Amino acid sequence: MFDLSEFFREISELVTAELDRLIPVNGPGPDNLRDAMRWSLFGGGKHFRPALVFAAGRTFGAADEQLLRTAAAVEMLHTYSLIHDDLPSMDDDDLRRGRATCHIKFGESTAILAGDALQALAFQSIVDDKNLESEVRIELAAGMAKAAAKMVRGQQLDLESEGKELDLLSVENIHANKTGALIAFSANAGALIAGARDSERVAIDEYATGLGLLFQITDDLLDVTQPTEALGKTAGKDKQVGKGTYPSVLGIDQTREKIKEVHDQTIGVLEGLPLDTSSLRAISDFLVTRGH
C-alpha cells in the first residue's frame, strides 16, 4: 500500500528546500519583494503539483535530481497565479491557507510584482536546470508557457462569468484552462523528463487531464460543504460572487456522481500501464476522499 501522506511530506520537504535555495532569505532584494514571494511560496501549500511531477517522473524512471527544478518551477507558477487571483480587482481574497494574502500583508503593488517575478523565476528554474538536456528543457519551458497562458485565459473567463448562468460545458472549459492546464503539465513534465514512450505519454496526459478535472470538481464541492476554518480560505465564496461551479450547475448529488465517474476514468488509464502506478492512483483516490 502506497503511503501518500509520507510521499506528500517527502516531496514538500524536497521542494521547500529547493525553493529556499532558488529564492533565499538573504537573496537579491528589495527586501519587501523577496519577502512577499517567500510569504506566499512558504505559506503551507500542499505542493500538489510538485508531487505530481515526482509521482509521474518516478513512475517512468526519472531520478529525483532531474525532477526537482521542474517541481519547484510549477510551484512558483502556481503561487504567482494565487497571488494575482487574490488581488482586489480579481477575487479580492484576504485569506489564503489560513493566513493573510500577499496584498493584505505587503500591499497591492508589491503583490503584483511578486507574482510577476515568480513567473520569470519559474521559467528560469527550468531553463537553467543543468540536470536536463537542452531539448528536454526547451520542451518543458514550452509546455509550461502554454499552461501559463491557459491559466490566465481561465482566470479571465472565470471573472467574466461571475453572476452569469453557466452550462456544464462552460464550467468545464473555465476549469480546464484555469486549473487543469498546470496540473496536466505537471504530470506530463514528469513523464517527459523520464523519457517515457509516446504511448505512455498519451496515457499520462489522459490521466492528468482527468485528474485536473477531479481536482476542480472536488474543490468546488469543498467550497460548499466545508467551513472557512477547514478550508483555510473564505468558504461559500463561489456562491457569494455568483461563480459557475459543478455543484451550482449539477447539484451536490450529481456532482458526487461526476466525481466517481472521472475518478474511474483516471484509474482505468493507469490500469492500462504495465508499471507500478500506485503513487498516481493514490493521488486520484486522495482527491475523491477530500471531496467527502
Place this chain on the structure above:
Amino acid sequence: MFDLSEFFREISELVTAELDRLIPVNGPGPDNLRDAMRWSLFGGGKHFRPALVFAAGRTFGAADEQLLRTAAAVEMLHTYSLIHDDLPSMDDDDLRRGRATCHIKFGESTAILAGDALQALAFQSIVDDKNLESEVRIELAAGMAKAAAKMVRGQQLDLESEGKELDLLSVENIHANKTGALIAFSANAGALIAGARDSERVAIDEYATGLGLLFQITDDLLDVTQPTEALGKTAGKDKQVGKGTYPSVLGIDQTREKIKEVHDQTIGVLEGLPLDTSSLRAISDFLVTRGH
C-alpha cells in the same frame, strides 16, 4: 550614412507582423484579454528593443529570421511591464503613447492578466523558435528570465523610492534594473544569436549597458523638458510623485554632461570592433538627439 529612421520603420514592420502572427486578432480568447494584449502591443511603440536585437544581430552576421522571434519576445516582455507599471497601485497612469492605458480601456483585472499572459507568451516565442538551436534558445530564455526579474526589482525599488531623497548611485541602481537589464539583454541576444565571439560579446554588453543608461537619462530629461503632447504620456510625472531622476539629483546642465559622457563611452566601445557598427552607433546618437 546609416538611415536610422528607415531602419526603425523596417524593424517596426517586421516585428508588428510577427506579433500579429503570434497573437492574431482571431486567436484564442477570451476576446477582452486578447484585445487588451493587442491594444498595448500595437499602441504605436517605437520598437526600440526589437531594433536593438536586429542591429546587434545583423552587425555580427545573424539572418533576420533568426532574430525575429526574439525581437517579438522582448517587445512582449516590455509591453507587459508597461501595462503593469501603469496600474493604479503602481504609477497610476491614464495615458501611454497618446492613448488610454490598458487598465483604463479594459479594466484593472484584464490589464493585469494581459500583462501576465504577455510574459508567458514572450518565453514561448523564444523556446518555440525553430530557427535556433536548442542551446541558443536555452541561453536566450535564461537571459530574458534574468532581465525580467531585474525589471521587476527595479520597479519595486522605484516605487519604494517615491518621495525619498536619492543619491546618484541609487538612481542608477534603480534604472540599471528597471530599464537597463532588458535593453542590455536585447543587444546581447542579437550577438548571441549571431554566434559572436566572447570578446565581441563582452564589447556588446558594455555598449548595451551604456545604452540602457543613456536611454534612462534622456528619458528623465524629456520628462522635465517636454510637454505631454510631445511625450504621449503625462509630462512632469516624475517630479509630481517625487521620483529620483538624473535631473532631480544632478540638475539639468550636469545631466546633459552625463549624457555626453555615457554616449562617448558607447561609441568608444564600438570603435574597438573591426566591423561595420554604424547601426549601433546611430542608435546611441539617436538617444542623445532626443534628449535635446
